[in-house]
Amino acid sequence: MDEDVIQANEAFYRAFESLDIEQMSAIWDADISIRCVHPGWSALTDWSTVMSSWERIFENAGMMQFTITDSAVTVCGEWAWVACKENLSSLQGGRVVSGAVETLNIFRRRGQAWKLVIHHGSPIA
Amino acid sequence: MDEDVIQANEAFYRAFESLDIEQMSAIWDADISIRCVHPGWSALTDWSTVMSSWERIFENAGMMQFTITDSAVTVCGEWAWVACKENLSSLQGGRVVSGAVETLNIFRRRGQAWKLVIHHGSPIA
Numbered sequence: 001m002d003e004d005v006i007q008a009n010e011a012f013y014r015a016f017e018s019l020d021i022e023q024m025s026a027i028w029d030a031d032i033s034i035r036c037v038h039p040g041w042s043a044l045t046d047w048s049t050v051m052s053s054w055e056r057i058f059e060n061a062g063m064m065q066f067t068i069t070d071s072a073v074t075v076c077g078e079w080a081w082v083a084c085k086e087n088l089s090s091l092q093g094g095r096v097v098s099g100a101v102e103t104l105n106i107f108r109r110r111g112q113a114w115k116l117v118i119h120h121g122s123p124i125a
Numbered sequence: 126m127d128e129d130v131i132q133a134n135e136a137f138y139r140a141f142e143s144l145d146i147e148q149m150s151a152i153w154d155a156d157i158s159i160r161c162v163h164p165g166w167s168a169l170t171d172w173s174t175v176m177s178s179w180e181r182i183f184e185n186a187g188m189m190q191f192t193i194t195d196s197a198v199t200v201c202g203e204w205a206w207v208a209c210k211e212n213l214s215s216l217q218g219g220r221v222v223s224g225a226v227e228t229l230n231i232f233r234r235r236g237q238a239w240k241l242v243i244h245h246g247s248p249i250a
Contacts, residue, residue: 035208037227040250076201083160083168083243102162104229104245118208120229122247125165
């Protein structure tokens with residue numbers, strides 16, 4: 001069970017790296033109120049606003065690569081969450097820039113899939 | 126049930142305002158691995174480190190006042206979480222400074238009490 005959640009969490013970061021809005025939207029739970037906090041942003045709390053934010057991020061992003069560390073998984077019936085650190089390398093103006101984000105991702109089980117309901121990322125100063 | 130969780134969440138902020146480590150430590154779940162992300166910090170993941178961080182924050186804080194808005198509560202059996210916005214006024218160098226923090230607090234039910242397991246606050250730029 002924990003392994004399925006870890007895989008769902010990894011799938012979120014592969015969708016992020018894809019910079020493809022269809023791949024990203026497939027990660028999220030379309031049947032419940034979702035919540036997304038990008039590092040430094042106010043919370044976005046409806047589907048269209050969240051997806052628009054990803055489109056905007058993808059339009060402005062070059063290569064992005066995430067290595068996820070320090071993952072801690074908790075499963076509670078139909079719900080599960082992963083606390084982890086995102087170690088990010090991205091290409092900005094021809095240079096590779098590294099950074100880290102503390103994250104809490106909450107998923108809901110839908111059939112065989114775990115769908116993302118809350119993504120909360122915070123910058124590490 | 127939701128109301129009890131909201132009250133537990135409010136109690137956390139009253140403990141924060143008290144600047145009293147005993148009041149703050151009573152909020153947290155002493156029987157499970159806890160996690161605390163202060164805005165801009167890396168995650169702290171054990172009891173003594175988390176409590177030391179609160180002592181340090183309290184030593185350096187003047188008056189702090191939190192108004193909690195946009196709370197969304199989810200309950201899953203023994204677990205519950207509150208996504209909310211902390212609207213903070215604090216006294217810094219004789220001036221009142223305002224700010225806001227996006228937060229996700231996860232609680233675990235212990236008898237009649239809801240105890241804090243994860244606090245994750247992120248600065249709004």
